[in-house]
Amino acid sequence: MQIKDVLLNEEKKAVKTFLNHFNLVYEDDIDLTLVLWEEDTLVATVSAAKNIVKCVAIHENFQGKGLLNHLMSTLIKRLNQRGHTHLFLYTQPEHVALFEMLGFKKIVESMNLSFMEMGGNIETALNELREAHELTKRPKGAVIINANPLTNGHLHLIREAKKHHDHLLVFVVSEDRSFFPFDARFKIIEESLQDVEGITILPTKDYLVSYATFPKYFLKHESTIKKEHALIDVLVFKQYYMKIFNITDRYVGDEPYSPMTNTYNKTMKQYLNGDLHIIERKSIEDTPISASTVRKLLKHQSVDAVSKYVPKATMRFLQSPQGEAIIEEIRHREKRH
């Protein structure tokens, strides 16, 4: 038996057909696929998109021989070579035992989905983050923003939330899947909030992921996928972030025009109940201010067009060489989440 990389289209096709037997779909963002072959028989396959392990399947006739362990070990080492030491995996709850055998640990579980990790531990990571910022045990409020880029809408949400709390935590999504890189997003927020007392700005670390990263390959209906994504996100927030940082209330902006954010907020409301507060989004001339509105303006109009929607720090960044390059990218790329 031999482990091979999937390099040719023909091989990729073979993997897709194989996965179909298991009701799994090969996802577009996969950047590494390994296959275990016995002569011409595809025995097992594993894939990864960056640090997320996906599309794991093994032929019925070859199960129970430890072959997946062999394949997974090779994948883990290859991902380590690529700098991905902390790995994540989404699977159905009935397969949790199998992946525990393969070295993964469960983070949270919903009815349909389990979220697992390897090479890191959520409690350790969040406790370290809490200690690094010398956060006290006092109750806190929290907002989580991607800020791609930061708008006056975000600032409005933060100020509204702050009214109810001595101490507010502003989590910035760490995941780098946005036009504006994490470092830039974080710095703009720091600059914009530097004169506000009682706010701590933190990275979310790797646990709260965007919808783009969320795997869809074994969930059939798009509405289920959206709900599951929201659910996992909320469970992680509730079971770990709220507990470890002693967060009592979470604040989100309403999003009347985005069905996706709506689903998300609804799911969150179900699980957080009175701990969740939806703040009305700030509008200018009846246009609610959101990061996507700002990106749309940047795509079609000049930089000055966004000045009334964003704070000075965002404006300064947009006019910097790095900002100009990003605007160029927005103008040339197809619509992206």
Add this chain to the structure above:
Amino acid sequence: MDKPIMTGSLESSDCLITLYETDTPIIEVDTIVHDAFHDHILHLIKDVLKHYDLEHLSVRIQDKGALDYAIKARLKAAIEIYEDDSNG
């Protein structure tokens, strides 16, 4: 060390070793065998690190029932990679 060093595997009777640098060194033992072996494996790892004067390094071991000879071999293989990297 620019990235952690990994040796071994998750196959039965083997173990996956991750050798890495942290500010405060930790040894993490995750084993499928009885708890009694947990301390045994911990001591085994400490002894090897001490022998190479590398107690400042962190080790994570995901053990799938490896015998001592295999654990030692996997750890030594990782240490040798570390030393080669450090010297060259």
Add this chain to the structure above:
Amino acid sequence: MARSYLFIPANEPRMLQNAYVFDADAIILDLEDSVAIEEKHEARHLAKSFLKDYPKDTARTYVRINTQADWLERDLACLQDLDFEGIVLPKMTLKMWETYEKTALKQGFHKPVIGIVETPEAFFELDAIASIEQIEGLILGAEDLVSGMEAKRTLEGHEILYARSMVRMACAKHHILAIDTPWTNLEEAHLQKDITHAITLGFEGKCAIHPNQVPVINEAFAPSKATIDFALRVMKKYEETSSMRFSLDGQMVDKPVLQRAEDTLKKARFYGLLKEDRS
């Protein structure tokens, strides 16, 4: 002396720990083809640790090393001062031997060597290879040889008949072990047939690439009960007559027959097939 030589991938603890439970007469820890390039380093450490710390068994233990000069050097370096029978050197030719010998000398490495002859070149210098003092036996490597010839490996084995005969003859001439090629198909009936070819030509043992092949090989290469009984009778009669020439069951027994009977009993004893109280 061994009937079966079982290859064990050196980087798989599960296989290593079971190496001795399959009753192979010899095991070959493999650092070469069954170990992926990126795992060579780990495999060396594991093989070393295994040979050093894992309890020994009666089976003879060999290590197949890599032939690429720098790997060969590292393989031998890691095998220094360990207790095992000898080296299995693949792709054996006089040139390969030169490389091996130079490295072994430099490292002060002294072990018997079994060469695998598996390239067309080797068959034009087989006599010279078999005459090398440290060479304790030769393995025919049919898979690589056949692909080197751009031929096809078949169950009938016509494609390797010449090579097989050559190996047997070179080993007979220089009194070293003649070990037959592994059979890579796991079908037992096919293995049986391939073994028959080797036994007909006088091979004394065969490589196994799977534990399931071991009992089949052991049984086939062991002297049969009839052969052992005949040898016992020959020796008994020899003791009685104290003559090198006598008749037994109406057949003439002379020196070569006596010699064969002695060899048979030696093998039978070694493989545990002889209850001493029978003689």
